[in-house]
Amino acid sequence: MFDIRSLAKIGTAKRFFTDEIFFNEGDPGHELFILLKGKVAVLLNSIDGSQFKVAELGPGAFFGEMSLLEGMPRSATILALEESIVIAVDQNNFVELISHQPELIFRIMKGMSSRLRQLNEEVAGLKTGDDEESSDSEIIAGDIAQADIIPEAAKKQYTLTASKGDEKFTFDKDTVCPVCDKTFMTKMVRSSKLRLKGHNPDLRQLFIDFDPIWYMVYVCPHCHYANFNYEFKQVSAEIKGMILKEKDNLKKQFNISFSESRRLNEVLNSFYLVLHILYLAKKPDQARIAKVWLRLSWLYEDADDQEMYRLSTEKALEAFKETYFNSRRNTSPEQEQRLALLLGELSMRIDQLDDAAKFFRNAILRKGGNATINRQAEDRIQELKTLITANELASE
Ligand SMILES: [Zn+2]
Incomplete structure (x- = not known):
């Protein structure tokens, strides 16, 4: 085991509560975490952006070593399944740490190689490969007029609202916006409470008594940046600049607020804001666009709107085809x-x-x-x- 006292002196002790995310797959990061107390889940994103658990880690485990050693983006999402205490070690104190506890380097190396093997063997096929910033897509969709993004038929009003029982599955938490750096309160999903019921053939994950799609999009009320929760912190410099320039327009066009019990229209609107923002890029990311449309198709399916279900399916298909045929990743x-x-x-x-x-x-x-x-x-x-x-x- 570790010499906790000297670890605590070298690194920084941090506490995470149940359902808190340490970091998301794809986030930048420079710290290694050593778990002293508690339990965490290691989650990966599947091709449609939904998450699945690949491992649970307990006291003595560590994670984040790839980012610390190679400066790579986080290769998985880490979620606290119960209240957890970790020691965070950055590059500066890592050297000091291994000079005090040289045996640690072997544990880290061993852990890395077995984790890599496990990832390759079991889940590489499920993992999404679209997080590279520059896909080689030949098709440039940037010339699609903004007005075309949101179809006229999408302006319908629905009576559907989130279920009252959703309170059990969500909690409020402060989030820092990666675009404007301001803090806002957002509803997060208690992933530890989710129970998988099954999968649809289109990869939709179904959960007992709850649908996390309703809470997938975070919207910053200050600058109107919106993105999926699992990649909220991943925003390119290009998009960031565009949002700061466009924020008054975004506010006027989308004006998003969520009622205590979310209305379907509010949720749909937040998805369309994500789409709108993706199209601000010179070369819109078709894989991400496809995932937004796919989710919209599920929401319209639940609302029993056949016309929009079909239209969003067509849009998802079109964008997925571009990633399938045109990217050489x-x-x-x-x-x-x-x-x-x-x-x-x-x-x-x-x-x-x-x-x-x-x-x-x-x-x-x-x-x-x-x-x-x-x-x-x-x-x-x-x-x-x-x-x-x-x-x-x-x-x-
Ligand atoms: Zn913001």
Whole structure:
């Protein structure tokens, strides 16, 4: 074990409460954390941006070493599952730390190599690969007029509100805006309370009694920057500059506030603000745009609005296709498979059945692929065939 007293002298002790996030995947960071007390979850983002747990760590564990040693962005999200106390060690006191406790370096190296292996073997295929700032996309969508982003049909009013029981699953917390540096109160999800019910074929995660989508977007009330909670701190210098320049316009156009019991229109509006901000970039990030539309399609599905459900599915499909065909990023075969499966699913939803069949076939990889995904894709092809036959019978 560690010599806690000397650790505390070298690093900084920090306390995190249940459901507090230490850092999010992709955040910049320069500290290593050593867990003295409590329990944390290690979460990764899947291709659609939802999170899944890959590990739980207890006292004596450490995390964040990649950022400390290599200055890399955080490779996972760390969430406190119970009240936890850590020692934070930065680059300056790391050297001092290992000179006092040289055996620590072996533990860190051992931990790093086993964690890397685990990541590669088990979850690399699920992990999203779109956090690189510059995708090689040939298609420049920056010329899409802002007015086109939000379809006319999206201006409908809905009566749906968040469920009263949501209070159990959320809590208020101060957040610092990475654009204007001001603090604001935001509703966060108690991830420790979420119980997974299952997955839809389009990767939507369903939870018992609660839907975290309603709380996914954080909006800064000062500068109107909005983004998904899991990447809220990840804002490029370009976007930051644009928001500071545009903030009066953003306020006028979106004017977002959330009622105590959130209304669907408020939530939809916050998603459209995220989209609007993504389109402020010269080369909008299609992978992120796709994720916003995909979630919008789920919200419209819940609101039983078929027209908007279809339209947002088409938009999600279009943007996912661009990431699939036009980006030359380092994706694992499994990631490609998942994306192909999702493309098939979305094509199927809007009756592009030939495309759907093509994507499902692409999702099947005999070599280097994941057997479960192969099976899933084969199942979807069978279902598709049934659907095509039914359509043909209906048209006769
Ligand atoms: Zn702000």
